[in-house]
Amino acid sequence: MDSILACDGWDSAKQEMGEATITAVVREVVQAWRSEIQAGTLDAPGLQERLERCALRDDVEQRLAIERRRGVVPAINVSGVVLNTGLGRAPVHPEVAERMVAAAAGYCVLEVDRDSGQRNQRDQRLGELLGRLTGAEAGIAVNNNAAAVLLLMQTFAKGREAIVSRGELVEIGGSFRVPDVLESAGARLVAVGATNRTRIADFKAAVVKETGLLLKVHTSNFRVVGFTEEVSAEELAELGQDKQITSAWDLGSGCLEAPNAKSLHGVGDETPLREAVASGVDVVTFSGDKLLGAPQAGLLVGEKHAIAALRKCPMYRALRLDKVGLAGLEATCELLLAGRGNEIPTRAMLCMDPAETRERCEEIQGLLKGMSGLTVEVAASQSQPGSGSAPTAALDTFSLQLNLQSSSPAAFSEALRRSEPPVFARVQEDRVWIDPRTLLEGQTPQLIAAIGQAIESLDF
Ligand SMILES: *Cc1c(COP(=O)(O)O)cnc(C)c1O
Numbered sequence: 001m002d003s004i005l006a007c008d009g010w011d012s013a014k015q016e017m018g019e020a021t022i023t024a025v026v027r028e029v030v031q032a033w034r035s036e037i038q039a040g041t042l043d044a045p046g047l048q049e050r051l052e053r054c055a056l057r058d059d060v061e062q063r064l065a066i067e068r069r070r071g072v073v074p075a076i077n078v079s080g081v082v083l084n085t086g087l088g089r090a091p092v093h094p095e096v097a098e099r100m101v102a103a104a105a106g107y108c109v110l111e112v113d114r115d116s117g118q119r120n121q122r123d124q125r126l127g128e129l130l131g132r133l134t135g136a137e138a139g140i141a142v143n144n145n146a147a148a149v150l151l152l153m154q155t156f157a158k159g160r161e162a163i164v165s166r167g168e169l170v171e172i173g174g175s176f177r178v179p180d181v182l183e184s185a186g187a188r189l190v191a192v193g194a195t196n197r198t199r200i201a202d203f204k205a206a207v208v209k210e211t212g213l214l215l216k217v218h219t220s221n222f223r224v225v226g227f228t229e230e231v232s233a234e235e236l237a238e239l240g241q242d243k244q245i246t247s248a249w250d251l252g253s254g255c256l257e258a259p260n261a262k263s264l265h266g267v268g269d270e271t272p273l274r275e276a277v278a279s280g281v282d283v284v285t286f287s288g289d290k291l292l293g294a295p296q297a298g299l300l301v302g303e304k305h306a307i308a309a310l311r312k313c314p315m316y317r318a319l320r321l322d323k324v325g326l327a328g329l330e331a332t333c334e335l336l337l338a339g340r341g342n343e344i345p346t347r348a349m350l351c352m353d354p355a356e357t358r359e360r361c362e363e364i365q366g367l368l369k370g371m372s373g374l375t376v377e378v379a380a381s382q383s384q385p386g387s388g389s390a391p392t393a394a395l396d397t398f399s400l401q402l403n404l405q406s407s408s409p410a411a412f413s414e415a416l417r418r419s420e421p422p423v424f425a426r427v428q429e430d431r432v433w434i435d436p437r438t439l440l441e442g443q444t445p446q447l448i449a450a451i452g453q454a455i456e457s458l459d460f
Contacts, residue, residue, distance in 0.1 A: 001027060004056065013064055022060075025067060029059045069420070076423045076447055080399065080435035082349045083387035085173075087424060089289040089296065090346045091440060096331040100295065103327035110323050126326060127307070129333035133256060134273045136284070136301035140310050141329065142319040145287040146176050148298030149250050150185055152283060153213065155313040156246045157187035160212035165198035165231060166191045167224055168217040172252070172388060178217055187212070197229040200239060207243050214240050216281070218252040220388030233271075237280030246306060247281040253389035254286030254299070261341025262351040264291055267385055268393030273301075282306040288329055290389045293346035295328035297321050345440065350385060350395065352437050357383075358398040360436035360444075365400060367448045371455055373405035383437045400434040402451075407458045415457050419450035 004026055014022050033056075036042035042050075050056070077087045092100070102108070113120045121127075127139035142148050153162060162182055169191055171177040182189045190211075192202040203214060214236050233249050240247030255270035257263055264270070270291065276284045283306050288297030298319075300310055310316060321329070332344065341347055361378040368376050379401050382394040402425075404412045409427045416423040416432070426433045439447065 001030065004030070009057070017064070017067065021067065022064075025063045026060055029056060029063060032059070069422075074421050076421055076443055076450065077438040078434040078436060078447065079424045079426050080381070080383040080397065080433065080437065081386035082346055082383065082438055083290055083385060083389055084424070084438075085387055089387055090293045092293070092295060092328055092332065093335060093344050095335070096294070096328050099331040100324050100328040104324045108323055108327065110326070121311070122323070122326060123321060126330050126333065127301075129330060129337065130299060130301050133258065133333060133336055134277045134284075134301050136277045137304045138307035139299060139301040140307050140316070141288075141321040141326065142298040142300070142316070143321060143325075144289075144296055145250070145252065145285055145298040146172075146181070147319040148285040148300050149178075150181055151298075151310055151313060151315055151319055152215075152248055152250075152285060152300065153182055153185035153187050154315045155310050156248070157182070157185065157212040159186055161188045161190050161208065161210045162213040162215055163190045163192055163203055163206050163211060164215045164217065165193045165202075167193065167195050167198055167228075167230065168215075168219055170217065170219045170222050172220050193231075196224050196227055198231055199229060200231050200235040203231060203236065203239055207239070207245065211243070211245050214245055214247040216247075216249040218250060220252050233276060233279035233281050237282070240282065241280070246283065246309075248283040248285065248302075248306075249276055249279070249281045251276050251284050251286045253290040253387075254288070254292045255389075256292055256336065256341075258336040258339070258341040260339035261336065261344075261347060264347065264350060267291070267350050267395070268389070270389065277301060283310070287387075288325070288332075290387050291346070291350070291385070292332065293344040294332035295325045297325050297329055299329075349437050352395075352397075354380075354396045354398060357435070357437050360439065361398045361400050364434070364436060364444060364447065367444070368400075368402075368451065371452060372459075374451075374455060375403045375405075377401045381433065381435065383435050395437070397435055397437050400436070402432040402434060404432075404455065404458065411458060412454065415454035416450065418457065419453040421446055421450060423447060423450045423454070 005023060010022055075087055077084055083089045111119055111122045123141040126141055130139035131137060142151055169178050179189050190206050192198060192206045216233055216236055236247045253270055255264050255272050257272045283300055283302040285300045288294040288299060335344060365376050365378060378398055381397055381399040383397040385393055409430055409432045412432050413425050413427050416425055
């Protein structure tokens with residue numbers, strides 16, 4: 001290793017990426033060769049031949065090229081999934097992004113009151129903005145909705161019992177299972193009802209002195225259909241009030257109806273936030289980066305006394321939102337309050353008329369004309385909201401079906417992911433599908449260039 005690294009020629013790479021990275025990459029290549037020797041696929045003459053044509057250097061260069069483009073880098077989403085978790089869920093409004101950059105790059109007024117100079121709460125203003133948008137008395141923000149649910153359980157059910165309907169003991173994805181979260185919060189789960197039917201009488205019968213929380217959970221990407229019955233939030237709230245027990249609703253997607261903004265009601269049958277708050281439950285939790293179209297966050301809104309209790313929980317300190325996320329959330333709420341909700345990228349994408357997706361397809365089809373070996377057709381298909389938001393909703397759309405003469409759709413879509421910027425399309429019915437609904441402003445030329453690069457890389 002030392003003698004390889006002592007060779008000259010690595011200097012510019014070392015300067016660019018640092019010695020530790022170059023050392024790690026060289027070590028990987030040497031290890032790969034060693035494995036070949038151990039497996040018997042590389043013998044002494046073969047090794048000699050490789051060393052003579054400087055293959056080690058080539059292999060290292062190749063890995064360095066991969067290393068250079070790893071990490072959290074911008075990508076083009078044409079997968080047809082608007083809130084694509086693999087691609088970072090909601091892209092924020094440019095003005096929101098600006099505020100986030102400003103908060104990250106400098107000092108900001110975070111936990112101090114500008115007028116009095118006194119220390120205050122970092123999410124006080126956000127809570128007020130959320131209150132104006134949802135009708136709630138107060139609000140508080142944590143890292144994501146999983147954290148919000150954890151905080152909720154820690155605060156109201158630690159060392160006590162939480163009652164949940166059997167039909168709502170779901171896994172939301174990424175191993176976030178309601179029963180497991182309850183357990184790790186130190187709460188005892190009391191499951192009531194049957195998978196398909198639960199009534200308020202089931203909850204009533206389960207209430208004991210140790211009950212700390214009555215919880216309703218949105219089942220996200222899971223649906224029970226047919227002979228079903230669920231307990232309404234109103235019923236749960238009433239029971240909670242009657243027995244002096246906190247009631248809460250994990251709403252998940254956070255569908256918000258805002259002034260002057262197109263309704264998201266066409267996007268599945270999500271309960272709007274305002275309605276959830278008006279149901280009377282003490283706390284409603286939802287994600288920042290789902291239907292709200294804001295940065296990643298978990299938001300809890302509801303009754304003043306319940307939010308105050310959440311704030312007092314020691315776990316809040318570990319879960320609270322950072323300054324960059326807070327700046328982005330405040331800015332998003334301000335846009336919504338100012339009647340500019342239609343400008344929020346994910347809302348615009350979710351509400352986009354199929355006719356516009358068709359126009360976008362035709363424009364791209366025109367720009368792709370003449371690329372060698374490529375056939376492009378425009379066809380009706382469907383986009384998805386994604387991230388468990390409105391799971392049964394599909395949005396009518398038009399997509400481009402791409403077929404490359406010389407390559408399989410799998411190879412073509414891989415080449416697209418390796419382009420600059422990486423393009424994430426969908427493979428279906430032996431074609432590569434490009435759904436332009438999720439293209440951001442000004443990305444079309446980048447998309448065309450990336451498709452060109454992908455085709456070129458496959459021609460070699
Ligand atoms: C998405 C979702 C979560 C998890 O939210 P994150 O913001 O991804 O942590 C929890 N509960 C429900 C009902 C959800 O839909």
